[in-house]
Each structure stands twice: as structure tokens, then as C-alpha cells.
Amino acid sequence: MTEYRVAIIGTGAEDGGGEDGFAMGYRHAAAYDSHPDCEIVACADLVPEYGERFAESYDLPADATWTDHVEMLRAHEPDIVSVTTPIPTHAPIVADCLATAPPAAIHCEKPMSNRWGEVVEMVDTCAAADVQLTINHQLRLSGPVRRAVELINEGRIGDVRRVEGARRDLYEAGIHQLDLCTYFAGDEPAAWVMGSIDFREGERRSGMVIEDQAVGLWMYENGVYGMMATGDGQDAVGSLNRVIGTEGELAIDFWGEEPLRLRQDGSGWESIECTYGTPQEAAVAHLIEALEAGSEPVIVGANAKRGAEIAFGIYESVRRRARIDLPLDIEDDPLAAMVEADQLGN
Ligand SMILES: NC(=O)c1ccc[n+]([C@@H]2O[C@H](COP(=O)([O-])OP(=O)(O)OC[C@H]3O[C@@H](n4cnc5c(N)ncnc54)[C@H](O)[C@@H]3O)[C@@H](O)[C@H]2O)c1
The missing domain is CATH 3.40.50.720 (NAD(P)-binding Rossmann-like Domain)
Structure with a gap:
């Protein structure tokens, strides 16, 4: 050691x-x-x-x-x-x-x-x-996500077909949900992404411009679809993350009364026993384990980059009014650029 x-x-x-x-x-x-x-x-x-x-x-x-x-x-x-x-x-x-x-x-x-x-x-x-x-x-190292991954690997929801996320915003907080979507989709890069945002008030948090509301749709290279709704529309998803498979689905609400629920075809929602755990400590223990073993941690930058590409891709889709085929060929933050150029709002 x-x-x-x-x-x-x-x-x-x-x-x-x-x-x-x-x-x-x-x-x-x-x-x-x-x-x-x-x-x-x-x-x-x-x-x-x-x-x-x-x-x-x-x-x-x-x-x-x-x-x-x-x-x-x-x-x-x-x-x-x-x-x-x-x-x-x-x-x-x-x-x-x-x-x-x-x-x-x-x-x-x-x-x-x-x-x-x-x-x-x-x-x-x-x-x-x-x-x-x-x-x-x-959150990748939290109890509900670890358990959800086990259930997926046991085939309890069949093959993953769609992943969904919901949060107050797309990137500052919502990057956790985008990252988990990508994790549940097998840490694949997205092939294309499109989306829309509303910027009626806007705010700045942690040095970034934040939109009021967003929706996004994308497809990973393995054919799994992703969807995200934020701000006033986030209840559309019904939980913070959702994983929909060919034979059932999972709903994750980290800090709710039922952190993880499973619904298999033909049955209602079942609450799955799990606790939130201490993900911050688990993340540090995991990165040290990976250092010792020379293995790739699940929170490696290359994985995080995939979720970030979806967020920037949605902003870029708004800027170009088009579906964006990835990889992204931009350098900047399209949202900040559009706000700067006064191109958003009613
Ligand atoms: N993982 C999570 O769940 C989670 C939760 C909240 C915030 N965050 C993220 O954590 C980061 C920090 O957010 P926070 O809320 O802890 O911020 P904070 O303002 O509480 O702390 C940041 C500190 O950095 C210092 N600082 C700024 N520039 C510096 C520099 N060049 N050198 C040294 N110190 C510098 C500031 O003085 C400040 O004390 C952000 O990226 C935020 O999005 C993550």
C-alpha cells in the first residue's frame, strides 16, 4: 500500500x-x-x-x-x-x-x-x-446506482433501450443525471443530439450561465436513446433518472423515500431496498483502488466527457437550429455565446 x-x-x-x-x-x-x-x-x-x-x-x-x-x-x-x-x-x-x-x-x-x-x-x-x-x-458510487447496475446486469429489465434524466438544469447540477444516463447506456459516446432551451430569466452559478428550462434527445452509438428534461419540465420524467429496458424499468430518486424502484413487465412498481451510502468517500476509495490496480475508474474523465458532450450538444443544437452529429466540433460554451449575443429569450 x-x-x-x-x-x-x-x-x-x-x-x-x-x-x-x-x-x-x-x-x-x-x-x-x-x-x-x-x-x-x-x-x-x-x-x-x-x-x-x-x-x-x-x-x-x-x-x-x-x-x-x-x-x-x-x-x-x-x-x-x-x-x-x-x-x-x-x-x-x-x-x-x-x-x-x-x-x-x-x-x-x-x-x-x-x-x-x-x-x-x-x-x-x-x-x-x-x-x-x-x-x-x-452518484455513480451511490447505493441506488450500484444496486440499479446489479439489477440491469442480472437482466431484470431486459436490454436497456432508453435512459432519462431530470434536474433543475442541464449542466451545472444536471450533469450528474446526464453522466448517469451515459453510465446506464454502457458509457458509450452519443452519435447525435438535439434539443431546445428557454432562457427567460437565466442565472449564473459557479461561474457559468444557466438556462431556465431545457429538453434534449440523443442516441448513443449502441442505439440506446437518451432524454433529459429540466427546470419547470423536469417532472415529466417522474424521477431523477430512469432506465427503460425491453422487459421493465428502473426509477432512481436518490434522496426520496424510495431511492430505487423496479417495474417489470406485467407488474407494478416495487421499492428496492438500498441506502444512499457515502458516495463521496466511495469515490475517493474507488479512485485510489484504480491507482493501485492500474485499472480505469468508472468516474474517469473520458466517461465524464461523454455527458458533457451531450449538454454542450444540446446548446449547440439551439445555436444551429439543427440536430448535431457528434463528435462536437466547437471550442466554446454555445449557451454563453448566445446570451452574450442577446440571441435568446422572448
Ligand atoms: N459533486 C457534487 O455533488 C457537487 C455539489 C456542489 C458543487 N459541486 C461543484 O464543486 C465546485 C466548487 O463548488 P463549491 O460550491 O464547493 O464552491 P465554493 O465557492 O464553496 O468553493 C470554491 C472555493 O474555490 C476558491 N477558489 C476559486 N478560484 C481559486 C483558485 N484559482 N485557486 C484556489 N482557490 C480558488 C474560492 O475562493 C472558494 O473558496 C463547482 O464545480 C461545483 O459545480 C459539486
Whole structure:
């Protein structure tokens, strides 16, 4: 067993989150702290008090707390780096890690980037540098999803034909649902995607523009269809994720009273016993297991990229008023570009 020296970039205000954010840095830290092979050795946050507060929580010495993440990387050369900063900073920070002191693994928060070109770059450059890039799609390691995968593998719903997702938005929060759709469809790339969005109010979250409502339809290369509804239309799906097979279906509502339900042909819904678990801890344990084994973690960047391509593909479909055949040939965030050009709204 190797002892992994871990650094957190973007601690957040305080444990449990502040006014402006969830402080995911603390959640990552708690997961490393509970792992027997990890030691948190340094942190960086632009706000000095945030870093100092984090250092106090994790008993770090004064010289392990930084405001400049590049200086921190240079001084400590960590084995694992967690990137828990706002979305537009993910790709530049990952690039800084590779350029300064490439760690064995980078565990970056979702969604990967606010620009499609950077999503591709993150995956390609980490692969070229032999750095394991994982994205914190921790719901893949949650109890309901693990159980759902077991039921699918046991053939309880027959062959998967359609996957569905619902959330308040398509990308900032909804990327979890898009990622799970892709997971249930066998981590295949999508072949084409089309969609529509409404942007009557709009908002900014974690450095990105967010639409009010969206619908999307896509087909994976293996022929499985995907559908997503967000905002005011999300109830159309009836649960956060749904997997429809030739002989039944699954409905997943992570935090609801019935986190996982199964309906087989000719019968009503059956509640499947499972608990939410501790997916954040499970994600960290999983990425370390993969490092040790040299295997591919299910939350690897290349898998996360597929869900991101569907979200950017839906935005691009709105921009071009057309079905988008993949792979995407854009660099930017089409939604932000359309908002900037005042092309959306009633
Ligand atoms: N996986 C999940 O379920 C989940 C849940 C919530 C948020 N998130 C994601 O986590 C990420 C962070 O969100 P949050 O709500 O924790 O944010 P937050 O605002 O609570 O924390 C981010 C911290 O990063 C710091 N920061 C910004 N730029 C920096 C830089 N260049 N160097 C060092 N520190 C820097 C900020 O000062 C801030 O303290 C986002 O991508 C968000 O979408 C994921």
C-alpha cells in the first residue's frame, strides 16, 4: 500500500458550505481523511482566511496553507490533487498541475469545464501525461446506482433501450443525471443530439450561465436513446433518472423515500431496498483502488466527457437550429455565446 500525499485546491469558506458555495473542498477532505492510505498535506484558496480555517480543521502547519496553487504544487509535489474551485478554473488548474509537478491523480469537481474545448483538453493532456483524471460524479458510487447496475446486469429489465434524466438544469447540477444516463447506456459516446432551451430569466452559478428550462434527445452509438428534461419540465420524467429496458424499468430518486424502484413487465412498481451510502468517500476509495490496480475508474474523465458532450450538444443544437452529429466540433460554451449575443429569450 502506498501512502498518498493529498492537496486540496479551493477549500471553500467553511465546513458545510458558506453563503456562496457548498465548500466541496471539505467534502473531498473528509473522504481522504477517512481513507487509511491518504494524508492531507496542503491546501490552497484565493481567500487567505478560508485556507487558514481549513488548515486548522485538518491540523496542517502554517507553511502548508497557500493562496497561490502553483506555489503550493511546487512546494509540496502532492500525489493526489483535488480541484474543488468554480467551473471556469478547473481546466487552467488541471493544466497548472501537469505543468508544475504532475501528481499521480487529479480528482476534479464536476462539471469539467464551461468550454467544450477545455473538456477535451483536460482528458487528452492528462492521458498524455499518464495522470489519472477523475471527475467527482460520486452518484455513480451511490447505493441506488450500484444496486440499479446489479439489477440491469442480472437482466431484470431486459436490454436497456432508453435512459432519462431530470434536474433543475442541464449542466451545472444536471450533469450528474446526464453522466448517469451515459453510465446506464454502457458509457458509450452519443452519435447525435438535439434539443431546445428557454432562457427567460437565466442565472449564473459557479461561474457559468444557466438556462431556465431545457429538453434534449440523443442516441448513443449502441442505439440506446437518451432524454433529459429540466427546470419547470423536469417532472415529466417522474424521477431523477430512469432506465427503460425491453422487459421493465428502473426509477432512481436518490434522496426520496424510495431511492430505487423496479417495474417489470406485467407488474407494478416495487421499492428496492438500498441506502444512499457515502458516495463521496466511495469515490475517493474507488479512485485510489484504480491507482493501485492500474485499472480505469468508472468516474474517469473520458466517461465524464461523454455527458458533457451531450449538454454542450444540446446548446449547440439551439445555436444551429439543427440536430448535431457528434463528435462536437466547437471550442466554446454555445449557451454563453448566445446570451452574450442577446440571441435568446422572448
Ligand atoms: N459533486 C457534487 O455533488 C457537487 C455539489 C456542489 C458543487 N459541486 C461543484 O464543486 C465546485 C466548487 O463548488 P463549491 O460550491 O464547493 O464552491 P465554493 O465557492 O464553496 O468553493 C470554491 C472555493 O474555490 C476558491 N477558489 C476559486 N478560484 C481559486 C483558485 N484559482 N485557486 C484556489 N482557490 C480558488 C474560492 O475562493 C472558494 O473558496 C463547482 O464545480 C461545483 O459545480 C459539486
